[in-house]
Amino acid sequence: MQPFPHNGRIMKLTFMGTGTSIGVPVIGCDCEVCRSTNPKNKRRRSSVHVETEGLHVQIDTPPDFRDQVLDYGISRVDALLITHAHADHVFGFDDLRRFNTLQGKAIPVYGSESTLDEMRRIFAYAFKPVPSGLYRPQVTLHPVSAPFALGRITVTPVSVDHGGAVMFGYRLDGGGRSLGYVPDCLSMTQAAVAAFAGVDVMVLDALRHKPHASHSHLETSLAMLKKIGATRSYLTHMCHDIDHETVQKQLPPGVELAWDGLRVKV
Ligand SMILES: [Zn+2]
Ligand SMILES: [Zn+2]
Ligand SMILES: [Zn+2]
Numbered sequence: 456m457q458p459f460p461h462n463g464r465i466m467k468l469t470f471m472g473t474g475t476s477i478g479v480p481v482i483g484c485d486c487e488v489c490r491s492t493n494p495k496n497k498r499r500r501s502s503v504h505v506e507t508e509g510l511h512v513q514i515d516t517p518p519d520f521r522d523q524v525l526d527y528g529i530s531r532v533d534a535l536l537i538t539h540a541h542a543d544h545v546f547g548f549d550d551l552r553r554f555n556t557l558q559g560k561a562i563p564v565y566g567s568e569s570t571l572d573e574m575r576r577i578f579a580y581a582f583k584p585v586p587s588g589l590y591r592p593q594v595t596l597h598p599v600s601a602p603f604a605l606g607r608i609t610v611t612p613v614s615v616d617h618g619g620a621v622m623f624g625y626r627l628d629g630g631g632r633s634l635g636y637v638p639d640c641l642s643m644t645q646a647a648v649a650a651f652a653g654v655d656v657m658v659l660d661a662l663r664h665k666p667h668a669s670h671s672h673l674e675t676s677l678a679m680l681k682k683i684g685a686t687r688s689y690l691t692h693m694c695h696d697i698d699h700e701t702v703q704k705q706l707p708p709g710v711e712l713a714w715d716g717l718r719v720k721v
Contacts, residue, residue: 466507466632466721468656471523473713474498475662475670475694476543478519488695495699495714500543501638501692503658504529507629507721508607512536514625514636520547527716531558534605535594537566538638539622540573548578551592561593567612568598569621613650615640618669626651632721634658635685638692640671648682656721657685658713663696673702680710689713 472478479498480489488496500517504527511531515538523529532554538544551562564571574596575582581591597603602611608629615624617639624637624647635651637643640660651657659680662670670692671679680688688710703712 464508464630466505466627466630466634466655468634468658468719468721469504469506469527469529470658470689470691470713470715470717470719471502471504471527471529472499472517472519473691473693473715473717474500475692476500476541477694479693479695481695484695486695488698491698493699494716495712497715498693499523499715502544503636505627505629505634507627507632510534510606510608510629512605512608512610512627514538515544515638516547516551517543518546521550523547523715524550524553532562533558535562535564536610536623536625537564537570537574538624538636539566539617539620540570540577541620541639544638545574545577548574549581549592551594552590555593561595563597564594565597565599565603565610565612567600567614567621567623570623571596571598611650613637613647615647616642616644620669624651626654630721632656634721635683639669640679641667641669642671642675643679648679651683651685654683654685655687656719657683657688658691659683659688660692661690661697662692663694665696673697677707677710685709687711687719689717689719 499519502515611626633654635657661676
């Protein structure tokens with residue numbers, strides 16, 4: 456694990472997972488990438504952890520959340536932002552319990568109204584009155600649709616097209632830096648592009664080489680990134696079609712493939 460080289464008023468980004476919904480390696484697949492010994496070809500389900508302005512912000516709790524937390528030494532979660540309620544982004548939600556215990560309080564959770572409704576449905580046991588003694592996640596749900604403050608961080612939810620599913624990307628402004636995170640996205644409106652325009656670091660979906668019904672592929676992702684014009688960009692939510700070393704060499708300057716465990720000073 457790389458240590459962060461810097462303290463002070465900055466923004467730190469940890470890629471906890473950079474894989475698509477089934478992860479890489481894929482169960483039962485013996486393709487070159489799935490058999491690869493390059494750790495950068497091992498991709499858990501997508502999530503990131505952001506530290507800035509004295510707060511630890513988690514974006515999504517995928518099924519691998521517990522392993523990711525242990526591997527990357529995540530010690531706090533002050534707030535959870537949910538992009539959307541697909542299984543690969545929320546099925547580790549129950550493991551917030553440990554942070555409830557460590558921090559002694561409920562964790563605020565932010566997302567679109569429909570995403571939070573889905574959370575209430577999927578994790579009904581966490582929101583119903585139950586006999587005392589059941590150890591369940593303790594959260595407060597905050598539906599958002601416009602920029603809001605988390606301490607000194609400004610969070611801007613940005614709606615993007617994920618093949619018909621409701622999906623929020625997030626822009627975070629804190630520590631004098633700006634980050635855009637959009638793990639699942641087929642396309643963006645001009646308004647969405649404008650919301651991320653010129654961020655210091657942009658993270659975007661790039662599922663594979665060929666087009667897909669609900670995800671952007673490499674060519675369209677690079678075109679979107681060009682319009683956004685971030686200083687640095689990272690691709691995420693990748694499937695086993697993407698061999699890290701091969702594809703990395705083909706990318707334009709300023710764009711890199713993210714990998715599990717990558718830590719970036721935004
Ligand atoms: Zn996903
Ligand atoms: Zn494979
Ligand atoms: Zn999705």
